[in-house]
Amino acid sequence: MKNAALLKDLADCASPETLLAAILKHYPQLTVPIDVEAIARSAGIAEFRDLDVDGATSTLMADIAKTQGIISVAAGFSAPRRRFAIAHQLGHFLLKAQRGDRQCTSRDLAENRRDTPHRKEEMQANRFAAGLLMPKPLFASFVADLGKPAIAHLPTLAAAYRVTLEAAVSRYADLTQTTCAFAFIKDGTVRLTRPSRSFPALSVRSGDPAPAAVGSTAPKEETAWFPADVRDWLSIARDVRQPRLAFQTSRKANGFQLVMLYVDAAAERRADEEAEKLANERPRFGR
Template structure:
C-alpha cells in the first residue's frame, strides 16, 4: 500500500485506539522491540534528535507550512526512556487534529490522570506510546506464553520490548484479565500503584509506608507467593468478606521494590457461592406464640 494511504488513514484516526489499529494494519509484521523511529518517520516526523537542554524530557517542534515536524529528546535519557519519549511525542503529533508544539517533562511521560485538559492530553499520549511500543496482539500473546502470572515476568517483558519496567508494568496492568496490582516502593514508602481494572480499590496511597512484611524483604529472598493481609492493602467494608490475597516481592539492592498483589478470581467466586448457599440453607427458628 502506498505511504500516502497510511498518512490519510492516520489523519482520519482520531482516538489513540484507532491510530494504533491503523499502524498495525500497515505494519502487520511488527516484532519486538518495535522500531519506533521508523514508524515516526513514516507517520510524518522528519527528524528525531537530541535537545540542547535537559530542562525537558522531550519536545515536539512543528512547521506544518513547510511540512516539517521534529521530535527532540533530552540527551541524558536512557535508551528505554528515549523510545517512550519518541512514542509519546508521536502521540501528540497524531492526536487531536492540527499538531502543536509540545515540551514534556518526565512527570508528563508517566501521567495517568485525566482531571485537567493538560493531564488528559498527556495521558492519551502515554496510552498511545504504550500501544506503539507494546502492541496489544503481540503483548497479550507473549504474556500468555509465559504461563501463570508472577512478578518475575515483568523484567523479562521490559527487556523483550526494550522499555522501562514501569512502562511494562503499566501495560501489563492495563491488558491483563487477572485481579492483580503492582506497587512501586522505594525505601519502605509507596511511590505509586498500577492496579488492573478488576482489582479491588486500594486503601494504601502514594507516600504511605508499606507493611513491615514487605519492608523486611531483601534481594536475597526467594521470590514466592506469600499470604498478605487484605486490610493492609485494599478497601474492605465491615460487612464484606475479606478476600484471600497473596503477594510476591521483587527487591533490589537500592531500596527499590516491586510488589505484586494477586486475588484468585475463580476461588473468590466459589467462596462467595458457598457463603451464599450456607446463608440460604441456614435454618431460621421463629418464636413460639
C-alpha cells in the same frame, strides 16, 4: 520515508486507539522490540535530535498543518526511556486536536490523569506510546506464553519490548485478566501503585509507608507467594468478606522494590458461592 497510505488512514483518526489500529493495519508483521523510529518516519517525523533544554525531557516541533515534525529527547536518557519519549511525542504529532509544538517533562511522560486539558493530552500521548511500543495482540500473547502470574515476568517483558519496568507494569495492569496490583517502593515508601481493572480498591497511596511485611522477605524469595494482610492494602467494608490476598516482591538497586499483589478470582468466586449456599441452607426459625 513517509507512507502515503498510512498517512491517509491516520488523518481520519481522533483517538490513541484508532491511531494504533491504523498503524497495526499497515504493519501486520510487527516484531518486538518495535522499531518506533521507523514508524515515526513513515508518519511524518523527519528527524530525531538530542535535547538540551532545561526542564524538558522531550520536545516536538511541527509545521502548522502537522505534516512534518522533529522529535528531540534528552541526551542522557536510557534506550527504553528514549523509545517511550519518541512514541509519546509521536502521539502528540498524530493526535490532530493537539497543538504541534510540545515541551514535555518526566511527569508528563508518566501522566495518567485527565482532570485538566493539559493532563488529558499527556495521558492520551502516553496511552498511544504504550500501545505502540507494546501492541495489545503481541503483548497479550507474550504474557499468556509466560504462564501463571509472577512478578519475575515483568523484567522479562520490559527487556523484550525495550521499555522501562514501570511502562511494562502499567501495560500489564491495563491488559491482564488477572486480579492483581503492583506497588513501586523506594526506601520503604510507596512511590506508585498500579492496579488491574478487576482489583479491589487500594488503601495505600503514593507517599504512604510500605506495609512492614514487604520488607521482611529476602531477595532470593521473590518467586514465592506470601499471604498478605488485607488491612495493609485494601479498602474493604466490614460487612464484606475479605478476599485472600497474596504478594511477591522483588528488590532492585538503590532501595527500589516492586511488589505484586494477587487475588485468585476463581477461588474467590467459589468461596462466595459456598457462603451463599450455606446461607440458603441455614434453617430459619419463625416466631
